[in-house]
Amino acid sequence: MGKTLLGSLMMGSRGKHHSASFDDIGARLEAKMGKIPFSGRYHREPRKLEDDYVMSESVLGSGYNGEVRMATSASQPTSTQKFAVKSLNLGGNQFSDREKREQLEAEVENYLSMDHPHITRLYDVYESKEQLHLVMECMDGGELFDRVIEKKRFSEAEASDALRQMLLALNYIHSHGIVHRDVKLENFIFDSKSSGHLKLIDFGFSKMWDPSGTEKLSGSLGTLAYVAPEVLETSYTSQCDMWSLGVIAFILLGGYMPFSGKDDVQIKSIASGTYKMRPDRWKSVSVQAQNFVKSLLEVNPSTRLTAQAALEHPFILDGKGRDQEASMQPCCEALRQFSHASKFRRCCMEMLAWSLSNEDRAKVREVFLSLNEGQKGAISFGELRHAMVDNLHLVDEQEVLKVFDALDYNHDQEIHYSDFLAAMTTTRLDVDDAMLGDTFRRFDTDHSGYITVQNLRDVLGNNVEGERVEGHSRSGSG
Secondary structure, eight states: OOOOSOSSOOOOOOSHHHHHHHHHHHHHHHHHHOSHHHHTTEEETTSOHHHHEEEEEEEEEEETTEEEEEEEESSOTTOOOOEEEEEEEOOSGGGOOHHHHHHHHHHHHHHHTOOOTTBOOEEEEEEOSSEEEEEEEOOOSOBHHHHHHHHSSOOHHHHHHHHHHHHHHHHHHHHTTEEOSOOOGGGEEESSTTOOOEEEOOOTTOEEOOTTSSOOBOSOOSOGGGOOHHHHTTOBOTHHHHHHHHHHHHHHHHSSOSSOSSHHHHHHHHHHTOOOOOHHHHTTSOHHHHHHHHHHSOSSTTTSOOHHHHHTSHHHHTTOOOOOHHHHHHHHHHHHHHHTSOHHHHHHHHHHHTTOOHHHHHTTHHHHHHHOTTOSSSBOHHHHHIIIIIISOOSOHHHHHHHHHHHOTTSSSOBOHHHHHHHHHHHTSOOOHHHHHHHHHHHOTTOSSEEOHHHHHHHHOSOBTTBOOOSOEETTOO
16 A cells, blocks of 8 residues: 555644644744745645645545545646645544644644655645645655565665665654654655655654653554564653664565564563574674664663664665765855855745755755765754865855855754755756746745735745845746
């Protein structure tokens, strides 16, 4: 069955509490990410899903709360880009449970804050009194689960590459205070049939968590065969995701599940960390690869590898992807040019970055990952300086600071994936009519066909660091 971004989407009671809670999400996201990633993607009436997308009868999957259907762009009928839309009816008794409502709110908030090459993109959210629609990129490469069924086992090189990609996604969410809580084969998808590029999906059980605090998560969630021992005890941290990744690593290399059988048998084996590495399957697997698996399937979460440590394990480092030096210099030149643009133009490019297709992003995503040497999913000032000053000698210390400040859209001392993509639209990516049209409708918040001063205030705020834009623009110029 095809998987999309959403798994168990649940919603609480309608009315006043419903509206207030989603307003709170907007305030928190704007404080954390800036205004554009929320205001450009979260839509309320009078704007409707049907204004921007044409729903098809093709069902991609179904879950507890309904079906996921394929859609295409309403404004670009000739476009080949497909979207996956999860629609929720917000009425009914099934959404009256407070815990379920909070779970939905957490999922929507977490999805809107995700911005990484190895996490499926959430394009738009549409809220009305009766429904909530989530529009996601539609990936047709199939689940990692399907590739395992097809191949039976991965070679060590294939397993190392796949696990490195999964670790990049996990290290990103963990370093940004989110625990997934349902890491499994089915929740990693390839972006196309011919591609080896994996993305993490389904944040239905995800939870925000402060790694610097002492509070632990509770609630036994996830899929039993992948669940960590501490989750069974309902007291755990983000390290629960790393146990689950260990189960995936075991399956990729060994070709079978480490924990199986009836539920009570699985629970006992998981709690004690008891699994069998059958000689007929593991004798050809290197000691290094076996050590990697064992280091993840540690019952004690404090001795289990973290995502950062796992990325630095020899089994992962030895299979690291190709070098990106040839593409690094022109991309860094694009970053430099972007910093010379006006603040308003940069904001427009930030918005356009959320309209880029997977094919567009694929052209530069490996350079972004290469610049992010710390592998936490966002580029620090030190990393940018190392590339532009120390390695490429493009700029001096003073200018790289100006470049970083221009790219750090929300002033959190990090360059996020979409900040980087915004800069790439200046010279590295071709901006076509479809992108411009999609960006226009993100500014046209009331679906009037015009961008008014009020629209700009809705999306950008009252000021763009002192710059004011007056008058209005009209759709149709491309």
